[in-house]
Amino acid sequence: MKARYQYRIYPTPGQRQSLARLFGCVRVVWNDALALCKQSEKLPKNSELQKLCITQAKKTEAREWLTQVSNIPLQQSIADLGVAFKNFFQSRSGKRKGKKVNPPKFKSRRSQQTARFRKGGFKTKTSKVYLAKIGDIKIKWSRPLPSEPTSVTVIKDCAGRYFLSFVVEVDPEIKPPKNPSIGIDLGLKTFASCSNGEKIDSPDYSLLYRKLKRCQRRLAKRERGSKRRERMRVKVAKLNAQIRDKRKDFLHKLSTKVVDENQVIALEDLNVGGMLKNRKLSRAISQAGWHEFRSLCEGKACKHNRDFRVIGRWEPTSQVCSECGYRWGKLDLSVRTIVCVNCGVEHDRDDNASVNIEQAGLKVGVGQTHDVKWTGSACKTSSEAVCGEPSTHREYVQLSLFDAFGITVLVGR
Structure with missing residues (x-):
């Protein structure tokens, strides 16, 4: 089964600036894709949204700064939006258990900021973690990872703290x-x-x-x-x-x-x-x-x-x-x-x-x-x-x- 392991990280001032740029790009791609979904009569596919909001947007003057960050978190932002719409529709139709899920909303820069990397965009080391186009970030390993992580999410909360959240496969010990x-x-x-x-x-x-x-x-x-x-x-x-x-x-x-x-x-x-x-x-x-x-x-x-x-x-x-x-x-x-x-x-x-x-x-x-x-x-x-x-x-x-x-x-x- 999958589990999350969260650790505190301490980026340098230069890395904080790079992370702020990354969070802004991910937020803009999410908001642009959500605006297109609300304007369309039929929900576009993820491949179409990636083409419009990432590939073609990089060629425009208004979004040319999207090339300054890694492409992996931008693609994951579109994928997360697709999962959010899927959960919303399944919740309304009764296929999803639990409370009703609200439709996805536009993201604000004043709330918690996140960006997700999959394999190929990060690498774990002894005392640091490498993120694509960010560099090696100092991390506090409070406990060892049970297995190789499949993805990692960079989080900045409202208090200005930074975290890395890893998704790993675990075999629980039954006592x-x-x-x-x-x-x-x-x-x-x-x-x-x-x-x-x-x-x-x-x-x-x-x-x-x-x-x-x-x-x-x-x-x-x-x-x-x-x-x-x-x-x-x-x-x-x-x-x-x-x-x-x-x-x-x-x-x-x-x-x-x-x-x-x-x-x-x-x-x-x-x-x-x-x-x-x-x-x-x-x-x-x-x-x-x-x-x-x-x-x-x-x-x-x-x-x-x-x-x-x-x-x-x-x-x-x-x-x-x-x-x-x-x-x-x-x-x-x-x-x-x-x-x-x-x-x-x-x-x-x-x-x-x-x-x-x-x-x-x-x-x-x-x-x-x-x-x-x-x-x-x-x-x-x-x-x-x-x-x-x-x-x-x-x-x-x-x-x-x-x-x-x-x-x-x-x-x-």
Whole structure:
């Protein structure tokens, strides 16, 4: 299977100028080809676009500077545009799984810049990488490449950092799992509550967010087009990159640990879009990275031959006792511990939900339990598990004084 390995590079000032020229040429070829596609009634072939936007464009005065860069990234830009249109049409027709893909857009020089080289346009060395018409660029090999790369993408992010992303063939090492299964309940302060009793707290981003908030206020006061505004924009981009890298590092390490140690991984299909409508928690929810964690677990589970299962969002994991199956109904978010009135066991809210997620995940096959909009019988607790009428926004408290008489006191919140 194919995988990407990304490394940081440190080009010289002259090489940065050459890379800026390369990024500009690739962006112009993409935009010219996209403009031709939008003007045409029928989508042109890649060979026709290459002839019009590269070969013939080099002979004109307006595009003669395309000859200053390697021809390989320009051709790959046209090929990437063809793949983008193919994904868009297959997504609209239903042949492509997942979310709907939007049509390709025009590229801007203010966003992330990329250029892709295939074999013949690059060569890896001990401490450097050769790129056609760029030269040998210093690279930081943080880990060895598992095999010979088939292509490499040069990336410049909004913070001004440069990276090389290699595509290689890998043979994943499949290790025997320590545990048969695990259920994970995702949260905000406690990012993950596992069914084995382990709790993983979210990283602390408070200091970085305070700095980011202060810099964004300063950026809003800078005059547009000034050098001071550009310097502050780069500073804000660097802070955003630090937060993103810190979150990505945390999610990668946690997902790797979960997939390596468990054969079956069960998660809940969270309605993140609906949760974002809560104006008090929308920022914290969007910054948690729940969707990214789910994507990483799903990809690594497929890579290491693990079973990744997602239960439906309508499963009442927080409303059912994991010991006896009694359903007590909805609870307010402030209620963190529950005493079951049926069996008398005291539960932590998140731990109880993680155990229910694991049990629900083991009952179904690989993949999702049901469609996210289905509210049928598969989404509800069975009648055998319901011992009484569920309550709404109440907390059950069982008092020892009345245990001898078998009386349960219901205290409303």
